[in-house]
Amino acid sequence: MSDWFRETLHRDYESGLRIEEVLFEAKSEHQHLLLFRNATFGRVLTLDGVVQTTEADEFIYHEMLAHLPILAHGGVERVLIIGGGDGGMLEEVLKHRCVVQAVQVEIDASVVDFAKTHLRAICGQAYEDPRTELVIADGLKYVAETERRFDLIIVDSTDPIGPGEVLFTERFYADCKRCLSDGGILVTQNGVPFLQADELSQTLRFFRRLFADTACYLATVPTYAGGPMAFGWATDDTSLRSLPLETLQARFSGAGIATRYYTPAVHLGAFALPPYIAEMV
Ligand code: AG3
Incomplete structure:
Protein backbone atom coordinates (compact mmCIF):
# COMPACT_ATOMS: atom_id res chain seq x y z
CA MET A 1 0.00 0.00 0.00
CA SER A 2 1.38 3.41 -0.79
CA ASP A 3 -0.01 6.85 -0.15
CA TRP A 4 1.00 9.96 -1.99
CA PHE A 5 1.07 13.59 -1.00
CA ARG A 6 -0.01 15.66 -3.97
CA GLU A 7 0.87 19.33 -3.98
CA THR A 8 -1.93 21.46 -5.32
CA LEU A 9 -0.11 24.77 -5.55
CA HIS A 10 -0.29 25.12 -9.32
CA ARG A 11 -3.42 24.93 -11.44
CA ASP A 12 -1.90 23.01 -14.34
CA TYR A 13 0.97 21.14 -12.75
CA GLU A 14 1.08 18.74 -9.86
CA SER A 15 4.01 17.22 -8.03
CA GLY A 16 3.89 14.35 -5.56
CA LEU A 17 5.90 12.74 -2.81
CA ARG A 18 5.39 9.22 -1.53
CA ILE A 19 4.31 9.08 2.10
CA GLU A 20 6.30 6.47 3.96
CA GLU A 21 4.63 7.39 7.24
CA VAL A 22 2.52 10.29 8.51
CA LEU A 23 4.26 11.70 11.56
CA PHE A 24 1.99 14.57 12.52
CA GLU A 25 -1.08 16.33 11.28
CA ALA A 26 -2.89 19.31 12.79
CA LYS A 27 -5.06 22.23 11.93
CA SER A 28 -3.83 25.41 13.64
CA GLU A 29 -5.59 28.75 13.85
CA HIS A 30 -3.74 29.78 10.67
CA GLN A 31 -3.04 26.71 8.54
CA HIS A 32 -3.19 22.96 8.01
CA LEU A 33 0.09 21.30 8.85
CA LEU A 34 1.16 17.85 7.69
CA LEU A 35 4.49 16.19 8.44
CA PHE A 36 5.40 12.91 6.81
CA ARG A 37 8.46 10.85 5.99
CA ASN A 38 9.64 10.20 2.47
CA ALA A 39 12.45 7.71 1.80
CA THR A 40 14.45 10.14 -0.36
CA PHE A 41 13.68 13.49 1.27
CA GLY A 42 13.40 12.53 4.94
CA ARG A 43 10.86 14.52 6.93
CA VAL A 44 8.67 16.71 4.73
CA LEU A 45 6.76 19.68 6.17
CA THR A 46 3.72 20.88 4.25
CA LEU A 47 1.37 23.78 5.06
CA ASP A 48 -2.02 24.04 3.39
CA GLY A 49 -1.05 21.37 0.87
CA VAL A 50 2.24 23.03 -0.20
CA VAL A 51 5.72 21.67 0.51
CA GLN A 52 7.61 24.08 2.75
CA THR A 53 10.79 22.23 3.53
CA THR A 54 12.35 18.78 3.63
CA GLU A 55 15.29 17.44 5.61
CA ALA A 56 17.17 16.48 2.46
CA ASP A 57 17.01 19.67 0.41
N1 AG3 B 1 9.15 28.81 2.22
C1 AG3 B 1 8.24 28.40 1.25
C2 AG3 B 1 8.69 28.26 -0.15
C3 AG3 B 1 7.58 27.65 -0.89
C4 AG3 B 1 7.79 27.65 -2.32
N2 AG3 B 1 6.94 26.72 -2.92
C5 AG3 B 1 6.85 26.63 -4.23
N3 AG3 B 1 6.69 27.71 -4.91
N4 AG3 B 1 6.92 25.49 -4.80
C6 AG3 B 1 9.90 27.75 2.78
C7 AG3 B 1 10.01 27.82 4.23
C8 AG3 B 1 11.29 27.18 4.63
N5 AG3 B 1 11.82 27.79 5.79
Missing part, protein backbone atom coordinates in the same frame (compact mmCIF):
# COMPACT_ATOMS: atom_id res chain seq x y z
CA GLU A 58 16.35 22.49 2.91
CA PHE A 59 20.02 23.44 2.85
CA ILE A 60 19.80 24.87 -0.67
CA TYR A 61 17.02 27.35 0.07
CA HIS A 62 18.22 28.32 3.54
CA GLU A 63 21.88 28.73 2.60
CA MET A 64 21.03 30.92 -0.38
CA LEU A 65 18.70 33.23 1.56
CA ALA A 66 21.03 33.52 4.57
CA HIS A 67 24.69 33.31 3.52
CA LEU A 68 24.41 35.15 0.23
CA PRO A 69 23.13 38.48 1.62
CA ILE A 70 25.19 38.24 4.84
CA LEU A 71 28.44 37.77 2.90
CA ALA A 72 27.49 40.42 0.33
CA HIS A 73 26.89 42.93 3.12
CA GLY A 74 30.03 42.11 5.06
CA GLY A 75 28.98 43.57 8.42
CA VAL A 76 25.56 42.20 9.32
CA GLU A 77 24.82 42.43 13.06
CA ARG A 78 21.04 42.50 13.24
CA VAL A 79 18.81 40.23 11.19
CA LEU A 80 15.02 40.13 10.91
CA ILE A 81 13.41 36.94 9.61
CA ILE A 82 9.76 37.16 8.63
CA GLY A 83 8.11 33.72 8.68
CA GLY A 84 10.47 30.77 8.66
CA GLY A 85 8.84 29.02 11.61
CA ASP A 86 10.63 25.76 10.82
CA GLY A 87 13.81 27.45 12.11
CA GLY A 88 16.03 26.45 9.19
CA MET A 89 16.73 30.06 8.20
CA LEU A 90 17.44 31.09 11.78
CA GLU A 91 19.93 28.26 12.13
CA GLU A 92 21.87 29.34 9.02
CA VAL A 93 21.87 33.02 10.04
CA LEU A 94 23.21 32.21 13.52
CA LYS A 95 26.20 30.38 12.03
CA HIS A 96 27.66 33.85 11.42
CA ARG A 97 29.55 35.06 14.47
CA CYS A 98 29.06 38.67 13.32
CA VAL A 99 25.30 38.32 13.94
CA VAL A 100 24.53 39.73 17.38
CA GLN A 101 20.76 39.49 17.19
CA ALA A 102 18.26 37.57 15.07
CA VAL A 103 14.61 38.51 15.47
CA GLN A 104 12.18 36.02 14.02
CA VAL A 105 8.58 37.11 13.49
CA GLU A 106 6.33 34.13 12.84
CA ILE A 107 2.55 34.33 12.72
CA ASP A 108 1.91 30.73 13.74
CA ALA A 109 3.27 29.71 17.15
CA SER A 110 2.31 26.12 16.50
CA VAL A 111 4.82 25.85 13.62
CA VAL A 112 7.66 26.86 15.95
CA ASP A 113 6.60 24.43 18.71
CA PHE A 114 6.25 21.78 16.13
CA ALA A 115 9.74 22.45 14.65
CA LYS A 116 11.27 22.16 18.11
CA THR A 117 9.64 18.75 18.56
CA HIS A 118 9.87 17.25 15.08
CA LEU A 119 12.36 19.20 12.98
CA ARG A 120 15.54 19.35 15.08
CA ALA A 121 17.49 18.22 12.02
CA ILE A 122 16.43 21.51 10.41
CA CYS A 123 16.34 24.04 13.27
CA GLY A 124 19.08 22.56 15.45
CA GLN A 125 19.36 24.61 18.67
CA ALA A 126 18.55 27.90 16.90
CA TYR A 127 15.55 28.70 19.11
CA GLU A 128 17.69 28.25 22.24
CA ASP A 129 20.47 30.57 21.01
CA PRO A 130 20.72 33.65 23.27
CA ARG A 131 20.92 35.88 20.15
CA THR A 132 17.46 34.73 19.05
CA GLU A 133 14.36 36.74 19.81
CA LEU A 134 11.16 35.01 18.76
CA VAL A 135 8.11 37.22 18.22
CA ILE A 136 4.77 35.55 17.51
CA ALA A 137 3.03 38.20 15.44
CA ASP A 138 1.90 39.22 12.01
CA GLY A 139 5.02 40.20 10.02
CA LEU A 140 3.13 42.93 8.19
CA LYS A 141 2.18 44.58 11.44
CA TYR A 142 5.63 44.12 12.96
CA VAL A 143 7.48 45.97 10.18
CA ALA A 144 4.84 48.69 10.18
CA GLU A 145 5.31 49.36 13.90
CA THR A 146 8.80 48.49 15.11
CA GLU A 147 11.35 51.21 15.78
CA ARG A 148 14.23 48.76 15.38
CA ARG A 149 16.60 48.77 12.42
CA PHE A 150 18.12 45.71 10.78
CA ASP A 151 21.06 45.16 8.45
CA LEU A 152 19.26 42.30 6.74
CA ILE A 153 15.61 41.32 6.39
CA ILE A 154 14.84 37.82 5.10
CA VAL A 155 11.27 37.13 4.04
CA ASP A 156 10.96 33.36 4.44
CA SER A 157 7.30 33.22 3.54
CA THR A 158 4.87 30.72 2.13
CA ASP A 159 3.51 31.35 -1.35
CA PRO A 160 1.12 34.29 -1.76
CA ILE A 161 -1.98 32.34 -0.77
CA GLY A 162 -3.39 32.39 2.77
CA PRO A 163 -1.36 34.02 5.56
CA GLY A 164 1.60 34.69 3.22
CA GLU A 165 -0.31 36.86 0.77
CA VAL A 166 0.25 40.21 2.52
CA LEU A 167 4.01 39.57 2.45
CA PHE A 168 4.01 40.22 -1.29
CA THR A 169 2.51 43.73 -1.19
CA GLU A 170 4.16 47.07 -1.90
CA ARG A 171 3.15 48.34 1.51
CA PHE A 172 4.96 45.50 3.23
CA TYR A 173 8.14 46.06 1.19
CA ALA A 174 8.01 49.80 1.92
CA ASP A 175 7.79 49.06 5.64
CA CYS A 176 10.70 46.62 5.33
CA LYS A 177 12.73 49.39 3.73
CA ARG A 178 11.92 51.67 6.65
CA CYS A 179 13.28 49.00 9.02
CA LEU A 180 16.61 48.64 7.20
CA SER A 181 19.78 50.35 8.39
CA ASP A 182 21.90 52.25 5.82
CA GLY A 183 23.11 49.81 3.19
CA GLY A 184 20.79 47.11 4.53
CA ILE A 185 19.51 44.30 2.31
CA LEU A 186 16.05 42.79 1.82
CA VAL A 187 15.79 39.28 0.35
CA THR A 188 12.58 37.39 -0.38
CA GLN A 189 11.41 34.02 -1.67
CA ASN A 190 9.56 34.47 -4.94
CA GLY A 191 8.54 31.01 -6.04
CA VAL A 192 9.39 29.15 -9.22
CA PRO A 193 9.35 31.64 -12.13
CA PHE A 194 8.35 29.11 -14.79
CA LEU A 195 5.12 28.45 -12.88
CA GLN A 196 4.74 31.65 -10.84
CA ALA A 197 5.91 34.44 -13.15
CA ASP A 198 3.57 37.04 -11.64
CA GLU A 199 4.85 36.43 -8.15
CA LEU A 200 8.35 37.41 -9.28
CA SER A 201 7.52 40.25 -11.67
CA GLN A 202 5.17 41.94 -9.23
CA THR A 203 7.69 41.87 -6.38
CA LEU A 204 10.40 43.27 -8.64
CA ARG A 205 8.09 46.02 -9.86
CA PHE A 206 7.48 47.07 -6.26
CA PHE A 207 11.19 46.81 -5.42
CA ARG A 208 12.12 49.13 -8.30
CA ARG A 209 9.85 51.85 -6.91
CA LEU A 210 11.55 51.63 -3.52
CA PHE A 211 15.22 50.64 -3.86
CA ALA A 212 18.29 51.76 -5.84
CA ASP A 213 19.45 48.22 -6.60
CA THR A 214 17.01 45.42 -7.31
CA ALA A 215 17.58 41.96 -8.75
CA CYS A 216 16.66 38.34 -8.56
CA TYR A 217 18.90 35.33 -8.11
CA LEU A 218 18.27 31.63 -8.58
CA ALA A 219 18.76 28.21 -7.04
CA THR A 220 17.19 24.89 -7.90
CA VAL A 221 15.43 23.26 -4.96
CA PRO A 222 14.22 19.74 -5.91
CA THR A 223 10.96 19.83 -3.94
CA TYR A 224 9.94 23.27 -5.26
CA ALA A 225 9.34 21.61 -8.59
CA GLY A 226 9.18 23.30 -11.97
CA GLY A 227 12.69 24.70 -12.47
CA PRO A 228 14.85 27.09 -10.47
CA MET A 229 13.37 29.11 -7.64
CA ALA A 230 13.76 32.89 -7.61
CA PHE A 231 14.88 35.03 -4.69
CA GLY A 232 14.30 38.78 -4.65
CA TRP A 233 17.15 41.17 -3.78
CA ALA A 234 16.74 44.84 -2.86
CA THR A 235 19.09 47.40 -1.31
CA ASP A 236 20.06 51.04 -1.64
CA ASP A 237 23.76 50.16 -1.68
CA THR A 238 24.54 49.71 -5.37
CA SER A 239 28.03 48.30 -4.71
CA LEU A 240 27.00 45.06 -3.02
CA ARG A 241 26.16 43.11 -6.14
CA SER A 242 29.41 43.83 -7.98
CA LEU A 243 31.85 42.64 -5.34
CA PRO A 244 34.87 40.79 -6.70
CA LEU A 245 34.97 37.04 -6.18
CA GLU A 246 38.11 37.45 -4.02
CA THR A 247 36.25 39.68 -1.54
CA LEU A 248 33.49 37.10 -1.13
CA GLN A 249 36.04 34.32 -0.82
CA ALA A 250 37.88 36.17 1.94
CA ARG A 251 34.64 36.81 3.84
CA PHE A 252 33.46 33.24 3.37
CA SER A 253 36.66 31.66 4.63
CA GLY A 254 36.75 34.20 7.47
CA ALA A 255 33.26 33.09 8.51
CA GLY A 256 34.44 29.46 8.66
CA ILE A 257 31.04 28.04 7.76
CA ALA A 258 30.64 24.64 6.09
CA THR A 259 28.06 24.71 3.29
CA ARG A 260 26.66 22.22 0.81
CA TYR A 261 25.28 24.63 -1.77
CA TYR A 262 26.60 28.14 -1.18
CA THR A 263 30.05 29.08 -2.41
CA PRO A 264 31.24 32.54 -3.52
CA ALA A 265 31.28 31.35 -7.15
CA VAL A 266 27.72 30.02 -6.83
CA HIS A 267 26.80 33.37 -5.23
CA LEU A 268 27.93 35.41 -8.23
CA GLY A 269 26.59 32.90 -10.75
CA ALA A 270 23.14 32.87 -9.12
CA PHE A 271 22.49 36.38 -10.46
CA ALA A 272 22.95 35.20 -14.07
CA LEU A 273 19.44 34.90 -15.49
CA PRO A 274 18.26 32.95 -18.51
CA PRO A 275 16.30 35.27 -20.83
CA TYR A 276 12.91 33.73 -19.96
CA ILE A 277 13.43 34.84 -16.35
CA ALA A 278 15.29 38.10 -17.13
CA GLU A 279 12.21 39.35 -18.94
CA MET A 280 10.12 38.94 -15.79
CA VAL A 281 12.29 41.21 -13.62
Whole structure:
Protein backbone atom coordinates (compact mmCIF):
# COMPACT_ATOMS: atom_id res chain seq x y z
CA MET A 1 0.00 0.00 0.00
CA SER A 2 1.38 3.41 -0.79
CA ASP A 3 -0.01 6.85 -0.15
CA TRP A 4 1.00 9.96 -1.99
CA PHE A 5 1.07 13.59 -1.00
CA ARG A 6 -0.01 15.66 -3.97
CA GLU A 7 0.87 19.33 -3.98
CA THR A 8 -1.93 21.46 -5.32
CA LEU A 9 -0.11 24.77 -5.55
CA HIS A 10 -0.29 25.12 -9.32
CA ARG A 11 -3.42 24.93 -11.44
CA ASP A 12 -1.90 23.01 -14.34
CA TYR A 13 0.97 21.14 -12.75
CA GLU A 14 1.08 18.74 -9.86
CA SER A 15 4.01 17.22 -8.03
CA GLY A 16 3.89 14.35 -5.56
CA LEU A 17 5.90 12.74 -2.81
CA ARG A 18 5.39 9.22 -1.53
CA ILE A 19 4.31 9.08 2.10
CA GLU A 20 6.30 6.47 3.96
CA GLU A 21 4.63 7.39 7.24
CA VAL A 22 2.52 10.29 8.51
CA LEU A 23 4.26 11.70 11.56
CA PHE A 24 1.99 14.57 12.52
CA GLU A 25 -1.08 16.33 11.28
CA ALA A 26 -2.89 19.31 12.79
CA LYS A 27 -5.06 22.23 11.93
CA SER A 28 -3.83 25.41 13.64
CA GLU A 29 -5.59 28.75 13.85
CA HIS A 30 -3.74 29.78 10.67
CA GLN A 31 -3.04 26.71 8.54
CA HIS A 32 -3.19 22.96 8.01
CA LEU A 33 0.09 21.30 8.85
CA LEU A 34 1.16 17.85 7.69
CA LEU A 35 4.49 16.19 8.44
CA PHE A 36 5.40 12.91 6.81
CA ARG A 37 8.46 10.85 5.99
CA ASN A 38 9.64 10.20 2.47
CA ALA A 39 12.45 7.71 1.80
CA THR A 40 14.45 10.14 -0.36
CA PHE A 41 13.68 13.49 1.27
CA GLY A 42 13.40 12.53 4.94
CA ARG A 43 10.86 14.52 6.93
CA VAL A 44 8.67 16.71 4.73
CA LEU A 45 6.76 19.68 6.17
CA THR A 46 3.72 20.88 4.25
CA LEU A 47 1.37 23.78 5.06
CA ASP A 48 -2.02 24.04 3.39
CA GLY A 49 -1.05 21.37 0.87
CA VAL A 50 2.24 23.03 -0.20
CA VAL A 51 5.72 21.67 0.51
CA GLN A 52 7.61 24.08 2.75
CA THR A 53 10.79 22.23 3.53
CA THR A 54 12.35 18.78 3.63
CA GLU A 55 15.29 17.44 5.61
CA ALA A 56 17.17 16.48 2.46
CA ASP A 57 17.01 19.67 0.41
CA GLU A 58 16.35 22.49 2.91
CA PHE A 59 20.02 23.44 2.85
CA ILE A 60 19.80 24.87 -0.67
CA TYR A 61 17.02 27.35 0.07
CA HIS A 62 18.22 28.32 3.54
CA GLU A 63 21.88 28.73 2.60
CA MET A 64 21.03 30.92 -0.38
CA LEU A 65 18.70 33.23 1.56
CA ALA A 66 21.03 33.52 4.57
CA HIS A 67 24.69 33.31 3.52
CA LEU A 68 24.41 35.15 0.23
CA PRO A 69 23.13 38.48 1.62
CA ILE A 70 25.19 38.24 4.84
CA LEU A 71 28.44 37.77 2.90
CA ALA A 72 27.49 40.42 0.33
CA HIS A 73 26.89 42.93 3.12
CA GLY A 74 30.03 42.11 5.06
CA GLY A 75 28.98 43.57 8.42
CA VAL A 76 25.56 42.20 9.32
CA GLU A 77 24.82 42.43 13.06
CA ARG A 78 21.04 42.50 13.24
CA VAL A 79 18.81 40.23 11.19
CA LEU A 80 15.02 40.13 10.91
CA ILE A 81 13.41 36.94 9.61
CA ILE A 82 9.76 37.16 8.63
CA GLY A 83 8.11 33.72 8.68
CA GLY A 84 10.47 30.77 8.66
CA GLY A 85 8.84 29.02 11.61
CA ASP A 86 10.63 25.76 10.82
CA GLY A 87 13.81 27.45 12.11
CA GLY A 88 16.03 26.45 9.19
CA MET A 89 16.73 30.06 8.20
CA LEU A 90 17.44 31.09 11.78
CA GLU A 91 19.93 28.26 12.13
CA GLU A 92 21.87 29.34 9.02
CA VAL A 93 21.87 33.02 10.04
CA LEU A 94 23.21 32.21 13.52
CA LYS A 95 26.20 30.38 12.03
CA HIS A 96 27.66 33.85 11.42
CA ARG A 97 29.55 35.06 14.47
CA CYS A 98 29.06 38.67 13.32
CA VAL A 99 25.30 38.32 13.94
CA VAL A 100 24.53 39.73 17.38
CA GLN A 101 20.76 39.49 17.19
CA ALA A 102 18.26 37.57 15.07
CA VAL A 103 14.61 38.51 15.47
CA GLN A 104 12.18 36.02 14.02
CA VAL A 105 8.58 37.11 13.49
CA GLU A 106 6.33 34.13 12.84
CA ILE A 107 2.55 34.33 12.72
CA ASP A 108 1.91 30.73 13.74
CA ALA A 109 3.27 29.71 17.15
CA SER A 110 2.31 26.12 16.50
CA VAL A 111 4.82 25.85 13.62
CA VAL A 112 7.66 26.86 15.95
CA ASP A 113 6.60 24.43 18.71
CA PHE A 114 6.25 21.78 16.13
CA ALA A 115 9.74 22.45 14.65
CA LYS A 116 11.27 22.16 18.11
CA THR A 117 9.64 18.75 18.56
CA HIS A 118 9.87 17.25 15.08
CA LEU A 119 12.36 19.20 12.98
CA ARG A 120 15.54 19.35 15.08
CA ALA A 121 17.49 18.22 12.02
CA ILE A 122 16.43 21.51 10.41
CA CYS A 123 16.34 24.04 13.27
CA GLY A 124 19.08 22.56 15.45
CA GLN A 125 19.36 24.61 18.67
CA ALA A 126 18.55 27.90 16.90
CA TYR A 127 15.55 28.70 19.11
CA GLU A 128 17.69 28.25 22.24
CA ASP A 129 20.47 30.57 21.01
CA PRO A 130 20.72 33.65 23.27
CA ARG A 131 20.92 35.88 20.15
CA THR A 132 17.46 34.73 19.05
CA GLU A 133 14.36 36.74 19.81
CA LEU A 134 11.16 35.01 18.76
CA VAL A 135 8.11 37.22 18.22
CA ILE A 136 4.77 35.55 17.51
CA ALA A 137 3.03 38.20 15.44
CA ASP A 138 1.90 39.22 12.01
CA GLY A 139 5.02 40.20 10.02
CA LEU A 140 3.13 42.93 8.19
CA LYS A 141 2.18 44.58 11.44
CA TYR A 142 5.63 44.12 12.96
CA VAL A 143 7.48 45.97 10.18
CA ALA A 144 4.84 48.69 10.18
CA GLU A 145 5.31 49.36 13.90
CA THR A 146 8.80 48.49 15.11
CA GLU A 147 11.35 51.21 15.78
CA ARG A 148 14.23 48.76 15.38
CA ARG A 149 16.60 48.77 12.42
CA PHE A 150 18.12 45.71 10.78
CA ASP A 151 21.06 45.16 8.45
CA LEU A 152 19.26 42.30 6.74
CA ILE A 153 15.61 41.32 6.39
CA ILE A 154 14.84 37.82 5.10
CA VAL A 155 11.27 37.13 4.04
CA ASP A 156 10.96 33.36 4.44
CA SER A 157 7.30 33.22 3.54
CA THR A 158 4.87 30.72 2.13
CA ASP A 159 3.51 31.35 -1.35
CA PRO A 160 1.12 34.29 -1.76
CA ILE A 161 -1.98 32.34 -0.77
CA GLY A 162 -3.39 32.39 2.77
CA PRO A 163 -1.36 34.02 5.56
CA GLY A 164 1.60 34.69 3.22
CA GLU A 165 -0.31 36.86 0.77
CA VAL A 166 0.25 40.21 2.52
CA LEU A 167 4.01 39.57 2.45
CA PHE A 168 4.01 40.22 -1.29
CA THR A 169 2.51 43.73 -1.19
CA GLU A 170 4.16 47.07 -1.90
CA ARG A 171 3.15 48.34 1.51
CA PHE A 172 4.96 45.50 3.23
CA TYR A 173 8.14 46.06 1.19
CA ALA A 174 8.01 49.80 1.92
CA ASP A 175 7.79 49.06 5.64
CA CYS A 176 10.70 46.62 5.33
CA LYS A 177 12.73 49.39 3.73
CA ARG A 178 11.92 51.67 6.65
CA CYS A 179 13.28 49.00 9.02
CA LEU A 180 16.61 48.64 7.20
CA SER A 181 19.78 50.35 8.39
CA ASP A 182 21.90 52.25 5.82
CA GLY A 183 23.11 49.81 3.19
CA GLY A 184 20.79 47.11 4.53
CA ILE A 185 19.51 44.30 2.31
CA LEU A 186 16.05 42.79 1.82
CA VAL A 187 15.79 39.28 0.35
CA THR A 188 12.58 37.39 -0.38
CA GLN A 189 11.41 34.02 -1.67
CA ASN A 190 9.56 34.47 -4.94
CA GLY A 191 8.54 31.01 -6.04
CA VAL A 192 9.39 29.15 -9.22
CA PRO A 193 9.35 31.64 -12.13
CA PHE A 194 8.35 29.11 -14.79
CA LEU A 195 5.12 28.45 -12.88
CA GLN A 196 4.74 31.65 -10.84
CA ALA A 197 5.91 34.44 -13.15
CA ASP A 198 3.57 37.04 -11.64
CA GLU A 199 4.85 36.43 -8.15
CA LEU A 200 8.35 37.41 -9.28
CA SER A 201 7.52 40.25 -11.67
CA GLN A 202 5.17 41.94 -9.23
CA THR A 203 7.69 41.87 -6.38
CA LEU A 204 10.40 43.27 -8.64
CA ARG A 205 8.09 46.02 -9.86
CA PHE A 206 7.48 47.07 -6.26
CA PHE A 207 11.19 46.81 -5.42
CA ARG A 208 12.12 49.13 -8.30
CA ARG A 209 9.85 51.85 -6.91
CA LEU A 210 11.55 51.63 -3.52
CA PHE A 211 15.22 50.64 -3.86
CA ALA A 212 18.29 51.76 -5.84
CA ASP A 213 19.45 48.22 -6.60
CA THR A 214 17.01 45.42 -7.31
CA ALA A 215 17.58 41.96 -8.75
CA CYS A 216 16.66 38.34 -8.56
CA TYR A 217 18.90 35.33 -8.11
CA LEU A 218 18.27 31.63 -8.58
CA ALA A 219 18.76 28.21 -7.04
CA THR A 220 17.19 24.89 -7.90
CA VAL A 221 15.43 23.26 -4.96
CA PRO A 222 14.22 19.74 -5.91
CA THR A 223 10.96 19.83 -3.94
CA TYR A 224 9.94 23.27 -5.26
CA ALA A 225 9.34 21.61 -8.59
CA GLY A 226 9.18 23.30 -11.97
CA GLY A 227 12.69 24.70 -12.47
CA PRO A 228 14.85 27.09 -10.47
CA MET A 229 13.37 29.11 -7.64
CA ALA A 230 13.76 32.89 -7.61
CA PHE A 231 14.88 35.03 -4.69
CA GLY A 232 14.30 38.78 -4.65
CA TRP A 233 17.15 41.17 -3.78
CA ALA A 234 16.74 44.84 -2.86
CA THR A 235 19.09 47.40 -1.31
CA ASP A 236 20.06 51.04 -1.64
CA ASP A 237 23.76 50.16 -1.68
CA THR A 238 24.54 49.71 -5.37
CA SER A 239 28.03 48.30 -4.71
CA LEU A 240 27.00 45.06 -3.02
CA ARG A 241 26.16 43.11 -6.14
CA SER A 242 29.41 43.83 -7.98
CA LEU A 243 31.85 42.64 -5.34
CA PRO A 244 34.87 40.79 -6.70
CA LEU A 245 34.97 37.04 -6.18
CA GLU A 246 38.11 37.45 -4.02
CA THR A 247 36.25 39.68 -1.54
CA LEU A 248 33.49 37.10 -1.13
CA GLN A 249 36.04 34.32 -0.82
CA ALA A 250 37.88 36.17 1.94
CA ARG A 251 34.64 36.81 3.84
CA PHE A 252 33.46 33.24 3.37
CA SER A 253 36.66 31.66 4.63
CA GLY A 254 36.75 34.20 7.47
CA ALA A 255 33.26 33.09 8.51
CA GLY A 256 34.44 29.46 8.66
CA ILE A 257 31.04 28.04 7.76
CA ALA A 258 30.64 24.64 6.09
CA THR A 259 28.06 24.71 3.29
CA ARG A 260 26.66 22.22 0.81
CA TYR A 261 25.28 24.63 -1.77
CA TYR A 262 26.60 28.14 -1.18
CA THR A 263 30.05 29.08 -2.41
CA PRO A 264 31.24 32.54 -3.52
CA ALA A 265 31.28 31.35 -7.15
CA VAL A 266 27.72 30.02 -6.83
CA HIS A 267 26.80 33.37 -5.23
CA LEU A 268 27.93 35.41 -8.23
CA GLY A 269 26.59 32.90 -10.75
CA ALA A 270 23.14 32.87 -9.12
CA PHE A 271 22.49 36.38 -10.46
CA ALA A 272 22.95 35.20 -14.07
CA LEU A 273 19.44 34.90 -15.49
CA PRO A 274 18.26 32.95 -18.51
CA PRO A 275 16.30 35.27 -20.83
CA TYR A 276 12.91 33.73 -19.96
CA ILE A 277 13.43 34.84 -16.35
CA ALA A 278 15.29 38.10 -17.13
CA GLU A 279 12.21 39.35 -18.94
CA MET A 280 10.12 38.94 -15.79
CA VAL A 281 12.29 41.21 -13.62
N1 AG3 B 1 9.15 28.81 2.22
C1 AG3 B 1 8.24 28.40 1.25
C2 AG3 B 1 8.69 28.26 -0.15
C3 AG3 B 1 7.58 27.65 -0.89
C4 AG3 B 1 7.79 27.65 -2.32
N2 AG3 B 1 6.94 26.72 -2.92
C5 AG3 B 1 6.85 26.63 -4.23
N3 AG3 B 1 6.69 27.71 -4.91
N4 AG3 B 1 6.92 25.49 -4.80
C6 AG3 B 1 9.90 27.75 2.78
C7 AG3 B 1 10.01 27.82 4.23
C8 AG3 B 1 11.29 27.18 4.63
N5 AG3 B 1 11.82 27.79 5.79
